[in-house]
Amino acid sequence: MSHPSPRSVADLFSAEGRLVAIPRRPARREALLAHLAETLFDLGRVYRETEVNEALKTVHEDYPALRRYLVVGGHLARTKDGAAYHRQRTAPVPGGAAPAVA
Structure with a gap:
């Protein structure tokens, strides 16, 4: 069984830089x-939901x-009202559990 590698991420994109499919x-x-x-x-930047969507x-x-x-990963x-997002500094919790927000 192969493990994900940087190349495997590149393989998910078309030549035009579009994601072919979201992996299952x-x-x-x-x-x-x-x-x-x-x-x-x-890191350190706050994004509005519309900015996240556009990206x-x-x-x-x-x-x-x-x-x-x-x-979720x-x-x-995200703020409770969903209006603002920011990139997490820490690695995600194994299993995809969302870390608690203080």
Whole structure:
């Protein structure tokens, strides 16, 4: 059984830089989400939901699913009202559990 590698993330994108499909396998999806968080969102910056949507639309049309996966996986944190997002500094919790917000 192969493990995700940086090359496997690149394989998920078309030549035009669009995501071909959101992986179903948790390990591959996790590798993709980490890549998207690092390449689309800056640490220390707060994003409005519309900005998150616009960034995710550049790679895939199902941006609501990607946004949800990023939040649930702990890559992005969101305010309770869903108006503001920011990239998490810590690695996601294994198993996709969302870290508690203080």
